[in-house]
Every structure is written in C-alpha cells, then in structure tokens.
Amino acid sequence: xxxxxxxxxxxxxxxxxxxxxxxxxxxxxxxxxxxxxxxxxxxxxxxxxxxxxxxxxxxxxxxxxxxxxxxxxxxxxxxxxxxxxxxxxxxxxxxxxxxxxxxxxxxxxxxxxxxxxxxxxxxxxxxxxxxxxxxxxxxxxxxxxxxxxxxxxxxxxxxxxxxxxxxxxxxxxxxxxxxxxxxxxxxxxxxxxxxxxxxxxxxxxxxxxxxxxxxxxxxxxxxxxxxxxxxxxxxxxxxxxxxxxxxxxxxxxxxxxxxxxxxxxxxxxxxxxxxxxxxxxxxxxxxxxxxxxxxxxxxxxxxxxxxxxxxxxxxxxxxxxxxxxxxxxxxxxxxxxxx
Numbered sequence: 481x482x483x484x485x486x487x488x489x490x491x492x493x494x495x496x497x498x499x500x501x502x503x504x505x506x507x508x509x510x511x512x513x514x515x516x517x518x519x520x521x522x523x524x525x526x527x528x529x530x531x532x533x534x535x536x537x538x539x540x541x542x543x544x545x546x547x548x549x550x551x552x553x554x555x556x557x558x559x560x561x562x563x564x565x566x567x568x569x570x571x572x573x574x575x576x577x578x579x580x581x582x583x584x585x586x587x588x589x590x591x592x593x594x595x596x597x598x599x600x601x602x603x604x605x606x607x608x609x610x611x612x613x614x615x616x617x618x619x620x621x622x623x624x625x626x627x628x629x630x631x632x633x634x635x636x637x638x639x640x641x642x643x644x645x646x647x648x649x650x651x652x653x654x655x656x657x658x659x660x661x662x663x664x665x666x667x668x669x670x671x672x673x674x675x676x677x678x679x680x681x682x683x684x685x686x687x688x689x690x691x692x693x694x695x696x697x698x699x700x701x702x703x704x705x706x707x708x709x710x711x712x713x714x715x716x717x718x719x720x721x722x723x724x725x726x727x728x729x730x731x732x733x734x735x736x737x738x739x740x741x742x743x744x745x746x747x748x749x750x751x752x753x754x755x756x757x758x759x760x761x762x763x764x765x766x767x768x769x770x771x772x773x774x775x776x777x778x779x780x781x782x783x784x785x786x787x788x789x790x791x792x793x794x795x796x797x798x799x800x801x802x803x804x805x806x807x808x809x810x811x812x813x814x815x816x817x818x819x
Contacts, residue, residue, distance in 0.1 A: 600712030625758025649729030662786030
C-alpha cells in the first residue's frame with residue numbers, strides 16, 4: 481500500500497480530541513477528557529476506561545490501513561503478548577470489536593481502537609543524545625536485541641488466521657513502482673549533488689537486495705519501526721509499542737532500524753555489538769546477515785526519504801524534515817562508499 485496520502489479531517493487537535501471523546505462511548509465511557517499524546521501518523525490519547533484502567537486510544541490516519549490490515553496488526557500484537565513479548569493488548573469495545581469506525585457530522589469515519597497501557601518509558605527520543613553510561617547502554621541494547629529475536633522466533637512459529645493481511649517490506653516495498661513509504665527521488669530536501677549520489681547508491685542497493693537471501697530463516701513478520709520512541713524500558717523489561725508499520729520483511733531490517741537513530745552516538749560500536757550480541761543469544765545471525773547491515777540501514781534511509789516529503793507541514797515541521805533527510809542522505813552515501 482502506498483501511504484503518502486494527505487491527512488483528512490479532522491485537522492485540528494480540538495477536532496480529533498472531540499472525535500476521541502465521542503469514540504470512548506463504544507468502550508462505555510462518557511463525559512471524559514482524553515489526553516492527546518501524539519498527533520503524527522495517528523492521533524494517540526491516554527484515556528481512562530470504565531473500570532478506571534488507563535489505555536491508549538488510537539485514531540488512525542484516514543486511508544492508512546484497510547480494515548483487514550488493522551485487524552491483522554491487532555491480532556499479531558495479541559499473539560505476541562500471549563507469547564511473552566511485552567506489547568500492548570487490544571481492548572475490545574463493549575460489543576467485542578477490536579476497532580470501530582467513528583465520525584462526527586460529515587467527516588469521514590476513522591478507525592479507532594484502544595490498547596492496554598504500558599508504564600515503561602521510551603529508551604530515547606529522536607535527535608536527543610542518549611544519557612546512559614556505557615555499562616547501562618550495553619545492558620539496555622542487549623535486552624533490546626534479545627527481545628527483537630524473541631519477537632522473530634514467535635512470528636516464525638505462528639500460523640496467522642484466515643484473512644490476515646499486512647504490507648511487505650520486500651523488494652517492491654522499497655524499490656517497486658509504489659514503495660510503501662513513497663519514492664525517494666522526489667524528496668525536496670536533496671540538493672543536486674546529494675541526489676546524484678543517492679541515485680548511484682540506489683543502483684547498488686537494488687542489485688544487492690535482488691541477490692539477498694529471502695527464506696523463513698531471515699524473512700517473516702517484523703515490527704519495521706523499532707525507533708527509540710517505540711521501545712520502552714520498564715525496569716529491566718523491554719516493551720514494544722506502535723505496530724502501525726508491521727509487515728513481512730527481512731529480520732535484519734528490524735535490527736537496522738533499531739540502530740539507525742544511534743549512529744551518531746559516541747558509543748555506537750558498543751550499542752551495535754550489544755544489540756547484535758543480545759539477538760544472537762536467542763536467534764542465529766550468520767556472517768552474511770551481519771555483512772548486510774549497511775544495506776538494510778540504507779534501505780531505512782531510502783524509506784525515510786520517501787516518507788518525510790508527505791509528512792512535512794502535517795506530522796513534522798519542515799526543519800525537522802530537512803534534518804531527517806540530510807541524515808538519511810548521509811547514511812545512503814556512506815553505503816555507496818562502503819563506509
């Protein structure tokens with residue numbers, strides 16, 4: 481699915497909060513005041529359910545996922561949670577539905593769901609240096625690596641229910657005529673020199689990915705967006721949230737994404753070694769897998785260059801989009817040069 485459509489109504493925080501207030505009635509809650517936490521891909525609220533429990537309510541971007549794809553995301557999250565991977569659990573409506581379409585007035589109905597609340601804090605934030613000691617960073621990223629491997633192990637042993645449908649982070653998902661996050665070539669933040677280098681790196685990545693092994697050993701259901709904000713730390717427990725982009729892809733892509741924001745850290749070699757070492761405690765990585773890490777980092781960068789152009793002025797400020805694009809171009813060019 482190409483997901484570069486513009487956000488539709490409701491546009492303002494007040495509008496989307498009114499929609500959340502209305503949607504809570506499906507969970508038996510009236511006259512509540514949802515707390516808006518994030519308004520990017522989806523609008524995410526902290527809410528209180530009828531029994532007083534906190535929950536996360538998501539009002540989904542219009543047209544981002546089909547009903548079948550959203551249902552599949554929630555089914556996989558529920559399975560992972562039952563398999564011992566700390567993820568939110570879907571909270572059904574009073575009618576037993578995993579999500580409901582909700583609209584106000586003439587606005588197009590939006591998919592709305594509720595997820596159990598997790599108390600962990602994000603491992604880090606985009607653009608903010610980590611504040612861990614080297615020893616603590618080693619512990620945290622080893623635990624993250626082990627958790628990612630357990631997630632991949634669980635997915636490999638799961639038989640999805642009939643009708644399960646998610647997009648794929650495969651060759652076409654990155655380089656097909658309609659990439660999942662859009663085409664990198666039209667990113668407005670690349671100057672001519674960088675655009676030429678990115679095009680050359682694109683040729684190298686296309687050739688490499690077309691030859692890369694794809695088998696049940698290294699390809700399956702993945703999270704696909706393990707950025708710092710989506711990995712929570714609750715004591716020594718790693719919790720994974722925001723499965724909005726989950727789908728079928730190479731396991732190394734999950735690891736490359738988990739490392740991507742940390743590339744500028746002074747202790748990056750320690751972080752990479754800890755993450756890969758933790759993963760290897762639970763699941764095999766071959767020398768070929770490790771050698772492909774720069775390729776998958778470049779794939780993440782290509783995806784970002786496609787993603788950022790449709791989110792500027794909506795989900796993110798223009799200056800943030802520019803900075804993210806420059807970082808992505810640097811990653812892609814480093815891959816081109818074999819760095």
